Amino acid sequence: MSIFDxxxxxxxxxxxxxxxxxxxxxxxxxxxxxxxxxxxxxxxTTKANAALASAQTYADAKVAQTITNGVTTSAxxxxxxxxxxxxxxxxxxxxxxxxxxxxxxxxxxxxxxxDSTSYFIAAVTSPATTLANSSMIPVKAGTxxxxxxxxxxxxxxxxxxAWTVKLxxxxxxxxxxxxxxxxxxxxxxxxxxxIDGLSTAISDGNCAVEFAAPALSTNPNGFRAxxxxxxxx
Amino acid sequence: MRKDVVKxxxxxxxDSWVVKEFETVSVPKKVLKKSWNDANGFFHEExxxxxVNGEQVYEDVEVCIKAEVVFxxxxxxx
Numbered sequence: 001m002s003i004f005d006x007x008x009x010x011x012x013x014x015x016x017x018x019x020x021x022x023x024x025x026x027x028x029x030x031x032x033x034x035x036x037x038x039x040x041x042x043x044x045t046t047k048a049n050a051a052l053a054s055a056q057t058y059a060d061a062k063v064a065q066t067i068t069n070g071v072t073t074s075a076x077x078x079x080x081x082x083x084x085x086x087x088x089x090x091x092x093x094x095x096x097x098x099x100x101x102x103x104x105x106x107x108x109x110x111x112x113x114x115d116s117t118s119y120f121i122a123a124v125t126s127p128a129t130t131l132a133n134s135s136m137i138p139v140k141a142g143t144x145x146x147x148x149x150x151x152x153x154x155x156x157x158x159x160x161x162a163w164t165v166k167l168x169x170x171x172x173x174x175x176x177x178x179x180x181x182x183x184x185x186x187x188x189x190x191x192x193x194x195i196d197g198l199s200t201a202i203s204d205g206n207c208a209v210e211f212a213a214p215a216l217s218t219n220p221n222g223f224r225a226x227x228x229x230x231x232x233x
Numbered sequence: 234m235r236k237d238v239v240k241x242x243x244x245x246x247x248d249s250w251v252v253k254e255f256e257t258v259s260v261p262k263k264v265l266k267k268s269w270n271d272a273n274g275f276f277h278e279e280x281x282x283x284x285v286n287g288e289q290v291y292e293d294v295e296v297c298i299k300a301e302v303v304f305x306x307x308x309x310x311x
Contacts, residue, residue, distance in 0.1 A: 114251045114300035115241075130296040132260070159244055173263065177276040197273040217244040219251070219302040 151184015155222030
């Protein structure tokens with residue numbers, strides 16, 4: 001037999017072919033490796049899923065469905081911002097729809113003020129000393145919400161006793177006392193008194209503002225009054 | 234027309250005269266219906282015009298039609 005007759009691959013195969021015992025070990029090892037691989041893959045997946053869930057929870061917590069003053073660690077959602085803007089727009093529109101208009105009552109003459117006398121102003125040259133339609137101006141219905149009173153003295157400045165000021169409305173059927181503490185008679189120039197907190201329904205009708213002077217130590221001798229009322233329609 | 238003249242010494246010592254003129258005029262008659270203080274403390278009055286058979290009732294009342302303070306005696310002959 002020549003060297004060329006030797007079946008070398010067969011021989012090698014025989015050498016490398018595991019015995020029955022060796023085959024079992026290899027199978028066991030392979031199974032072990034597969035188990036380890038599967039376990040590792042499962043663990044990696046579990047950890048990845050947990051990390052993803054944690055990241056998602058964190059990200060979700062950074063977007064809130066509310067807008068809260070003082071909160072600086074999360075941002076409002078687009079939906080929350082949209083709703084808030086819609087609410088603000090609606091509120092502004094409501095305010096615009098509920099217009100506030102102002103009516104000014106005034107006199108243009110300088111008036112010497114007698115003791116314990118009421119002076120009624122509307123849009124007049126000289127104030128009237130009685131309430132009458134001829135000394136009133138028409139005012140549209142609405143809710144009276146405020147007033148600004150003014151006093152001016154072009155000559156002798158009066159003493160600082162407090163006057164009472166009333167608004168007469170509904171053609172003189174109603175009055176509301178705006179203040180019992182008007183001291184414009186004592187002002188040399190530009191006395192103003194703002195009155196807030198009124199909420200009085202008035203009807204279409206004539207109005208006048210009454211400045212009721214008390215008994216005075218010194219009577220102002222060149223007094224002019226103004227009054228502006230604010231009405232929400 | 235009735236005129237009241239009251240002499241008065243001002244706080245600064247000046248003599249003055251408070252002059253008020255009254256006249257009887259016919260005005261719509263009204264009576265106080267109710268008065269109240271609202272929640273913010275403002276005092277309100279509501280009057281009712283007196284009507285008979287739907288017609289407004291008028292009444293003659295003497296009202297002050299002019300009131301002023303002068304610093305020259307109005308009774309002094311010119």
